[in-house]
Amino acid sequence: MHRDTVFIVDDDASVRDALSLLLSLRGYTTATFASAEDFLSAVQPAWRGCVVLDIRMPGMSGLELQRCLREAGPTLPVVVITAHGDVAAARQAFLADAVDFIEKPFDGEQLLAAIETALSGLRTAASPQQPVARTSPATPLSAREREVMSLMVKGLHNRRIAEALGISPRTVEVHKARVMEKLGVKNLVDLVRLVDQGRA
Template structure:
């Protein structure tokens, strides 16, 4: 399988479940990675390709919900499909509220699981792409000089060039020069584009 093959992680303490899911996932063209406990899974490095987690809610020691809490901090972009042998509605609601993408009760059909995995991987692919774009945007912003960053911040807040100059104690012509440089380095096609970029950068902190 290629390096870009999506990874489907499975955490389930039942070896027969792990083995059957490993075969099913592999037959669908994805790369399965199985673990018998939440602790084992936490020791594995994050995947850099689209991925998701099939997680048994009833695990010894660290439960599925405990692991979900851990991942919400360390790997918030990982979609989780919960599976359980018990039709526990309150637990299901809790898992979904905490961000699980699906909750399946054993025994579930192969097609039902594969559809859930396909949907989760599409979600992961989108999240990875957005993360990559944000990383690039941060790099562009870091390439601005301190003065260009100051001018950009004031311009996107709605101030006119003259007002920006007054705030920073520089001439309007100097403001225009810095503004032009900031637009070029950020690769903004318009002021609206620059405002949108600034909003994405501030929303990501």
């Protein structure tokens, strides 16, 4: 394989074709695989690039493939795509060092940005690493907002959060909006990533 190949692993042929076309038009070299097993049987230690993989596939799941790559495979950063995103899956993906977790249908530019982030990380991997500064929100979260946030990232819905904290679902909505605004995140997946990185 050529340097910095994007390896697409998805059981849906139409998705593989569409992603391969999109990436090829942007100058990327691509290789497609219909299953996690197919990819694992073909992968070589010398391959460079990143993997774009679906979570739900027959046989081995995308998260299982990600774990295998992290434990024993070559250094291939992973971008996860899924039509069935949830907090637990997002957290598992990020704990295994996924570059991004993108829910279908997604914007092509969002995927391209994630891929470029993954490949940029490869290009600078040999450079001395600078300590990553822990960032804090410009306006600190209140104690109640932190309570709401901790339940949000566990996947609880508004009514369950309200019952747990003894407040109304409407109040939960207000706190959630403030948490997202203060932390500068647009969705729950981004919030989970921020929390798991220790930046919230």
